[in-house]
Amino acid sequence: MSSVLPPTYDRVGRHGLSPDVTHDETARFNFLTNLNVHIGQKIFPGTKLAFESRVAPAFDKAHGRALRDQCEVRDAMKCDPLYQFWAATRRSTMEMRQQSGRHVVLRQLGKMSAKAAALNAGKNTLVLDPRVTPPDYLAQVDNHWMPGSYYSEATPGDVLSGAAYEAGLFVTTAGSMSARGDGAGRALVRYLAEKFPDFKPRRILDLGAGVGVNTLPIVQAFPDAEVVAVDAAAPTLRYAHARSQAMGYGNVQFIQASADDLPFPANSFDWIQTTMFWHETSVATVRAGLKKIHEMLRPGGLTLHIEQPNFAADTPLWDRFTRDWDAWFNNEPFWRKLHMMNVFDEMAAAGFGRDRLFDGATEADIEPGMYQDWASTLSRHKPELKRADDAANDGARKGEFWYLFGAWK
Template sequence: MAAKNLPPVWNKMAKHAMLPETTHDERARYNFLASLNKHLAHVSQGNQMAFDKRVEPDFKKDHGRGFTTREEVKEAMKKDPHYQAWSALRRCTMEMRQQAGRSLVLRQAEDLKEKAESLNKGKKTLILDKECQPPPYLLAVDNHLMPGSYHTEVIEGDVSAAANYDSGVFVTTAGLLGKFNDGGGKAISHWMKTTHSEFKPKRILDIGCGMGHNVLPIAMAYPEAEIIAIDTGAPMLRYGHARAMDLGIKNVTFMQVEASQTPFEDESFDWIQTTMFLHETGGKSIYKIMEEIYRMLKPGGITLHIEQPQYTDEMSLFEQFIRDWDAYYNSEPFWSKMHDIMPDELMTKSGFNKEDFMQIGVKAINDLDDGKTKADEPEDHGRSPVWNVFGAWKH
C-alpha cells in the first residue's frame, strides 16, 4: 500500500541522457533523505507550539513586552530544545543530500562531460564566454551548501555541479517540483497561456536559468519564440543545453552572461523571467539587475519573478523567522535581505509604474505527486502548492 505522506520515490523522476547513473544504494539514500526532509517539514509545526507555549510567554515575562523583530525571535528560539533538534536535523539532511549527490556525480564526472560534449557539439545554441566571471557574491559562498556552488569545475568541460543539482533537488523539495523539476516554469507558462492568451511573445529572456529546469516549459509553451537563457555557471549551461537537446527542445540559446551587464539591446525582449534567482543576488545587484530588465524590456512586454513571499508587516515575526532558516543555516546569505525588500519599490525604482506592479499566486503543477498536493495542505519548508510571483507590464 502506498504510504500517504511519503514523498514520491526518486525512480519516478523523468529520465534523460544527462541524468547521472545511480546505484541502488544511492537511490535509497536519496529516498531516505527526501522522506526525512518531508517529515521535518511536518514536525516543524512543533516549532510553532514551542513558540506559542514556551518561548513567547517566557520572553514577555522577562522583558515586559512581546517580540519586535525576527532576530529577537531567533535568539529566543535558539535556546528551545525542539527547535534545536529540528534545526540540527534539517541542517544534517542538507549536508547529507549534498554529500550523496556530489559523491555520485564525481565518480562519473568524465562520462557526464563526454555525454554533454557529444550532445552540444557543433550547436550554435550554446554560447560560453571564458571572460564571464560569476559576481563576487556568488564566489563567496557554497550556495545552499552545494560544494563549489554553480560555477566550480573539477575537470575541463565539467558539468558535475549541474548533475548534482539535477539529481538531488528532488530530495530538498521532497519531489514538489515535479518529474522534470520544472514546476515553476510549468505554472508560469500555464498562467500566461490561460490569463493572457492574446500575448504572443517573440523573444523571451530567462535570467539565472541554472540548468534550464524552468525555462524549458516556457520554451515548449511558445515554440515559435526565440528564448535566451543566461547564467554565469558554465557547468550549468553545458549540462542544461545538453539536456534540452536530448529532450528535443531547440528554441533555447544558453549563454554565459552576467545579469547586471548584458550584451542585449534596449527594448529587445517581450518577456523577461526569473525563477528562484533574485534571492541569490547581492544587495546592490538586485537593483542593477532590475534596471537592466527595464532597459531590455519592450513596451507592452512583461517581467515576472518567482520567489518565496516577501516579509511584510502582515507576516508574523515567527513566520519570518522560520522562513529565514535558509539564511542562518543553509548558506543563503541574501535570503533575509531580499525578502525584506518590497517588490513594488524594487520595480518602481527601476522605472516601472506603480500601477503596473502585480503580485500573484500561480497554481503549482506537479506531475509527480498524482494530485496529492492540495491548496490547503501545510507548506513544506515554505514551499507551497501556489507559487508566489511578482512583476509588471512595461508601458
C-alpha cells in the same frame, strides 16, 4: 495535510544525460527525502507550539516585554530542544542532499562530461564566455550548502555543478515540483495562459536559468518564440544545454553572462522571466538587473518574477523568523534582505510605471502521483501568498504555492 509518503526516487524523470544511480544511492535519496518530509510535516509544527507555549512566555517573563523581531526569536529559540532537533536535522538533510548528488555525479563525471561535450559540440546555441567572472555572492558562498555553488569544476570543462544540483533536487522537493523538477515553469505557463491568453511573445529571456528545468516548459509552450536562457555559471550552462539537447529542445540558446552586465540591446525582448533567482543575488544586482530588464523590454513587453514575497506589514513574527531561517542556517545570505525590500518600489525606481505593476500567485503544476501536499509546505510564506492569491484569483485556488510579481512596460 495527508500523511501519504512521498514518491520514490525512481519517479524522477530521466533524460539522456541523467546519471546512473545504483540501488544504494537510490536508497540514500529515498531516506533523505523521507527524513526531510518527516521533519517538515511532523516536527516543524511542534516548533511553533514550543515557541507559543514555552519560549515566548519565558522571554516575556524574563524581560518584562514581548519578543520584538525575528532576531530575538532566533536567539530565544536556540535554547529549545525540539527546535534544536528540527534545525540541526533540516540543515543536515540539505548538506547530505548536496553530498549525495555530488557523490553520484563524481563517480561517473568523466563519462557524463564526455556525453555533454558530444551533445554540445558544434552547437551555436551554447555561448560560454570565459571573461564572465562569477559575482562574489556565487564565488564566495556555497549556496544552500552546495560545495562550490553553481560554478565550480572538479575537472576542466566538466558538468559537475549542474548535474549534482539536479541529481539531489528531489530530496528537497520530494517530487512536489513534478518528475522533472519543472513545476514552477509549468505553473508559470499555466498562469500566462489563464491571465494573459493573448500574450504571444516572440523573444523571451530567462535570467538566472540554472540547469534550465523551468526554462523548458516555456520553450515548449511557445515553440515559435526565440528563447534565450542566461546564467553566470559555465558548468551549469554546459549541463543545461546538453540536457535540453538530450531532451530534444533545439530552439533555446544558453548564454553565459551576469545579470550585472547583460550583453543585450534595448528593446530586444517581449518577455523577461526570472524564477527563484533574485534571492541568490544582492541589492546591487536586483537594482541593476531590474533597470536593465526595463531597458531590454520592448514597449508592451512583460516581465515576471517567481520569488519569495517581501514581508508584509502584518507578516507574523513567527513567519518572519521561519522565513529568514535560511539566511542564517541554510547559506542563503541575501534571502533575509530580499524579504525586507519592497520590490514594487524597486521596479518603479527601475522605470516601470506604478500602474503597470502587479503581483499574484499560481498553483504548482504537478502530474498525478507526485506530491502535491509537500508543495504547500515547501514555501513558508502563507500569509503573503494567501493575500496575493485572493487578490489574483478571488480566493478560488486551494493549493496555492508560487508567489510572483511583474509589470508590463
